[in-house]
Amino acid sequence: MRKWILFFTSERNQKIIVPFLAVMLGFLVGALVMLFSGYNPVEAYLALLKGAGLLGNIKRFGDTLLSMTTLTLTGLSVAFAFRTGLFNIGAAGQMLMGGFVAVYVGVTLSLPWVVHMLLAVFAAVLTGALWAFLPGLLKAKFKIHEVVTTIMMNWIAYWSVYYLVPTYIPGHFNTESIPIKPTATLRVEWLTQLFHGSYVNIGLFFALAAVVIIWWVMEKTVFGYELKAVGFNGQAAKYAGMKVSRNIILSMMIAGGLAGLAGAVFYLGYTDNIKIGVLPSQGFDGIAVALLGLNNPFGVALAAFLFGFMNAGKLFMQSATAVPNELVPIINAIIIFFAAIYLMIKIWLQKIGKRFSEGGGDE
Amino acid sequence: MWDAITSIVPLALTYTAPLLVIAIGGLFSERSGVVNIGLEGLMGIGAFTSAFMISTTYGSLGDVAIWLGLAAAALSGGVFSLLHAFASVTMKADQVVSGTAVNILSSAITVYLARSLTGSANIQIIKGLIRFNVPGLSAIPVMGPLFFQNANIAIFIVLLIVLISWYVLYRLPFGLRLRACGENPHAADSMGVNVIKMRYAGVFISGILAGLGGGFVITTYSGEFSPLVYSGLGFLALAALIFGKWNPWGVLGAALFFGFAKTVADMSRLFEALKTMPNILFNTFPYVATIVALVLFSKNAAGPRAAGEPYDVGKR
Numbered sequence: 126m127r128k129w130i131l132f133f134t135s136e137r138n139q140k141i142i143v144p145f146l147a148v149m150l151g152f153l154v155g156a157l158v159m160l161f162s163g164y165n166p167v168e169a170y171l172a173l174l175k176g177a178g179l180l181g182n183i184k185r186f187g188d189t190l191l192s193m194t195t196l197t198l199t200g201l202s203v204a205f206a207f208r209t210g211l212f213n214i215g216a217a218g219q220m221l222m223g224g225f226v227a228v229y230v231g232v233t234l235s236l237p238w239v240v241h242m243l244l245a246v247f248a249a250v251l252t253g254a255l256w257a258f259l260p261g262l263l264k265a266k267f268k269i270h271e272v273v274t275t276i277m278m279n280w281i282a283y284w285s286v287y288y289l290v291p292t293y294i295p296g297h298f299n300t301e302s303i304p305i306k307p308t309a310t311l312r313v314e315w316l317t318q319l320f321h322g323s324y325v326n327i328g329l330f331f332a333l334a335a336v337v338i339i340w341w342v343m344e345k346t347v348f349g350y351e352l353k354a355v356g357f358n359g360q361a362a363k364y365a366g367m368k369v370s371r372n373i374i375l376s377m378m379i380a381g382g383l384a385g386l387a388g389a390v391f392y393l394g395y396t397d398n399i400k401i402g403v404l405p406s407q408g409f410d411g412i413a414v415a416l417l418g419l420n421n422p423f424g425v426a427l428a429a430f431l432f433g434f435m436n437a438g439k440l441f442m443q444s445a446t447a448v449p450n451e452l453v454p455i456i457n458a459i460i461i462f463f464a465a466i467y468l469m470i471k472i473w474l475q476k477i478g479k480r481f482s483e484g485g486g487d488e
Numbered sequence: 489m490w491d492a493i494t495s496i497v498p499l500a501l502t503y504t505a506p507l508l509v510i511a512i513g514g515l516f517s518e519r520s521g522v523v524n525i526g527l528e529g530l531m532g533i534g535a536f537t538s539a540f541m542i543s544t545t546y547g548s549l550g551d552v553a554i555w556l557g558l559a560a561a562a563l564s565g566g567v568f569s570l571l572h573a574f575a576s577v578t579m580k581a582d583q584v585v586s587g588t589a590v591n592i593l594s595s596a597i598t599v600y601l602a603r604s605l606t607g608s609a610n611i612q613i614i615k616g617l618i619r620f621n622v623p624g625l626s627a628i629p630v631m632g633p634l635f636f637q638n639a640n641i642a643i644f645i646v647l648l649i650v651l652i653s654w655y656v657l658y659r660l661p662f663g664l665r666l667r668a669c670g671e672n673p674h675a676a677d678s679m680g681v682n683v684i685k686m687r688y689a690g691v692f693i694s695g696i697l698a699g700l701g702g703g704f705v706i707t708t709y710s711g712e713f714s715p716l717v718y719s720g721l722g723f724l725a726l727a728a729l730i731f732g733k734w735n736p737w738g739v740l741g742a743a744l745f746f747g748f749a750k751t752v753a754d755m756s757r758l759f760e761a762l763k764t765m766p767n768i769l770f771n772t773f774p775y776v777a778t779i780v781a782l783v784l785f786s787k788n789a790a791g792p793r794a795a796g797e798p799y800d801v802g803k804r
Contacts (some may be wrong), residue, residue, distance in 0.1 A: 158597075162604045176609060212584055214525075263779070267786040270796075272584050274782070276525065277727060277775040280720055284775075288768035402719070434703055449603035451596040458593035462571070463580035 130481050139471060144417050144424075147463040148431065158455060159448060169448040173286025176441025177434035185437065187316075187323025190394060193426075193433030194325070197332040198387035199407045200414025200425040201339055202380045208343060209376035210356020211264070216384040217408025218282035219256045220455040223249035223385025224392035225286050228399045232294050233307030234295035241308040246331070246389040253385015254378040256282065261377030265370035272375065279404060287401045287463045296398055304397040328390030333426070335383060340422040352376050384408065406454075410436075413457050416464035432457065496751055497634045498619070502708050502711055504747030506531070508702040510725035511732070511739045512646075512653050513565075513697030518668025518734060519657065521670035521683075521794045525587035526572050527698045528722025529594030533568045534561035534702025536598035539611040542706070546614045554617060558703040561609040565699015566692050568594065573691035577684055580798035595718045601714060610714040616707035617641055642704045647740075649697070654736040670792030673799045677720045683799045700720065724750070727778040741775035746774040 132138055156166035178185025199216045206213035227249035234241060260274040290296075296303040312327040343349040353361040355372040364371045368384075387407060392399050412430055418424030435457075439450035510527050518523035524530075538561035545553040568590070575586040599609050622636040657663035668676035669686040677683050705721065706713060728746050732738030753770030783789075 158600070159675035162601070164604075214584065214588065259779075265785065267783055269782045269786055272523075272525070273726075273730060274779055276723055277779050280727075281724055281772045281777045283720065284768055286769035287771065288766055292766075404720075409588060409592060412585065413592075416585070449600045451600035451603065454592055455600060458589045458596060461585060461589040461592065462575060465585040466575050468578035468581070469579040 131478060135478060139474070140419060143421065143464075143467050143471070146416060147215035147460045147467070149464050151460040153358040154459045155452055155456040159452065163187030164211070164446065164448045169442055169446045169452070172442040172445040172448075173435065173438040173453075176445070178437070180433060184321040184323045185441070187320030188327040189430070189437040190320075190329055191323060191325040192434075192436040193429045194329045194332045194394070195387050195391045195407045196410055196414050196429035196436075197426050198383050198390065199411030200418060201332075201335055201411075201422060201427050202383035202387065203411040204415035204418060204420040204422065204425050205262060205339055205343070205383060206376065206380040207415055209352045209372075209380075210359075211261075211373070211376055211380065212272050213257070213275060213380045213384070214272050214378070215257065215278050215408075216380070216387070216411045217262060217278035217404045218275070219253040219384035220388040220391070220405050220408050221279075221282045221286055222256045222288045222388070223253035224388030224399055224405075225289060226252040227309075227355075227389040228302055228305055228392050229289075229294060230414050231309030231388065232303055234309075235306070235362065235415075236308060238308045241306070242311060242393065245305075245309045245393055246311075246386065249385045249393075251385070251389060253415045254382035254465055255386070257377045257381025258374065261374035264291060264377065265373040268281070279403045279408075283402075283404050290399060290401050300402060302398045305393060309393055311390060312395070324395050325396035326390070328394040331386060331390060335386065336422045336426050339383075343422070384411075387411075410457060413461045413464070417460060494633045494637075496748075496755060498638050498640070498757070500744075500748045500751035501635070501643045502640045503751050504743050505640065505646045505708060506678065506704040507721060507725055507747055508727060508740060508743035509646045509649055510698045510701035510722060511728040511743050512650055513694035513701065514693070514725055514729040515653065515657075515694075515734060515736065515739055516666070516690045516697070517694035518690075518729065518795045519670045519792055520687045520798065521673060521792060521797070522571065522573070522576055522687050522691050523582055523583040523587065523796045524569075524691065524694050525723075525726060526569070526590030527694070527725050528718060528720065529587075529591040530565045530569055530695050530698035531705070531722045531725075532594045532598055532718050534565040534699030535706050535710075535717045536602065536611070536702070536713050537561050537564035537699070538703035538706045539613055540605070542613040542616075543611050551615070554707055557613075558700060559705065559764065561703030561706075562696045562700040565702065566696040569691050569695020572687075572695075573688045576798065577691070580800065583796055583798075586757045591722075595715070598713070599715050610712050612707060612712040616711055617704075640708055644706050646704070646727045650736055650740050657736065662689075667792070669777075669799075670794055673794050677799075677801070687799065698725075699718065699788040724774055727774050729780045730791070731774070731781050733781075733785065734792060745777075749773045751782070757773075 159166040159169055174180055177189045202216045203213050227245045230245040230248045256278060260271045260278060263269040263274050264271045290302045291299055294302040311328045313327055316325055351367050352372050355367060355369050359369050410432055414425055414428045418428035435453045439453040442448055444449040510531055514524050514527050538557035541560045542553050542557035572586050572590050575581040576583040602609050602611055619638045619640050622639055626632045626636040665681045666686050669683050673683045724746060728742040729739055732742035749770045753767045756765055756767050769774055
């Protein structure tokens, strides 16, 4: 018993235990919600796994990877901002604007496949970065908190797309754009065939490349070190001769660029067009992904896989067991809650651990 | 033109009512030192509860059900806000993370419940608050047609709440203590104010008012609960709170301003004079204006100084 308590309370193990407990608690609360509303949680969770292709269906597993692709990038956006001392709650807006410009390029230009696609992706990254520029600038020059400005930018993006889509690239319905040209798609034949027709696309490789590059920039370069230093202690960084304002703006823009890329892979790789009146939920799920991945790029990819499989399996679960698919965001919210309050739990755990390691703790 | 104005003004006032009461809710929370970006979620809880309450009891209770629904909306918002209070006050969590969790949880759990209770994600109500002509006052020229004819009682209730909120915050000891917790919690603590209790009170009141706002959304212009209830009204209220400089009269002005901009944006297609104006201008106006206002305020910080920071006795 004592060994277990020491294991759970030691500082070193908490990096693994906290995300694990958060996920377990999320599923536990999800199960309780299902019990109270009269569903069978075991059946539902099995359906969730089955729907996500984790029990052997290749196409469904491809859909899990598809869902993971977008979440990795929005999670990376939020995590990168966190590491540099910023809270990017605007990933949704940056993703939406990036996605809009990507679709606009995909609809209006006529170019051969690789060029057209890369140009659309590049335009999305640039737009996302530009959408984050203003919050970065206002934070650096006027000390205005980026949470407020990025929230406002989210809704400016929402209403801009609401106007721009029907005005410039109207589709069949008033509420969506026309589909992109096939030359701008991120889907490739061999991947589609490999995953039996799933929409999983080369965006997945973009996302995994982004994970490695962001890890490398943060951990192995002077530039990354400076960005982290500014976030950790701006005054000390300034005293050490770093350009604080420039670094804050750059951090925000990199976070925005990642969210913009998320928009490109989502709209060019999956939906093929853009709808109005929606702020993409992946932007907010990115917060959960970042928290659960402990703001580490590889942790983010793992967490994105977890959320990806839940998102991919939820509709199958709803049709197979009648459990509303909103169960999945309920679990996500519980995980965020737990991650939010874990600092306090950590302090409690350490107190208990101390008492036990100091010779108390009867068996 | 006059016709356009007399049809827009009552609509804009109706739209302003929930927006304003949610923003006043945010005022209580932020003045006590707790940033509340969960207003959208608290509003949604209220909207769901009122729609469910009214749709199930209207048959037996009649019009009383509407008032019962509004009361239930306020109560459910208050109870739900305790999650945010527990995380951000007791557990000293990041208030923005906790608020985000409130938003995600609210939109998920209400639609989940709606689906498991009714089979679809929508809950319609048979009847909401009806418009009426205020006896006597509606006969006044100019003022009458604008404010008292075809009026909705919601806006009068909300204006009363603004007045009471101002009185509570600026004329009662409770308000002084609450605001002290948002400005300098250590000083408040040293004078014997229980900071934890005060912040719980601030968040709880914000939940009650935001929940009531959700109830007004259902009983005035929406008429049904659906996932579309979550389309940013709580964030618009947050913008109004900031644009109104965290003060009841400022918030009143900002909410009216934004309410009109929103109504004009929605109705611009119907009027010749406005047809050529792109709706993007009116729709993005509140958010752009709020960012501009923040830049203008930035020289002398307008918001509660300690908002966003968990209270830690040992920290100075």
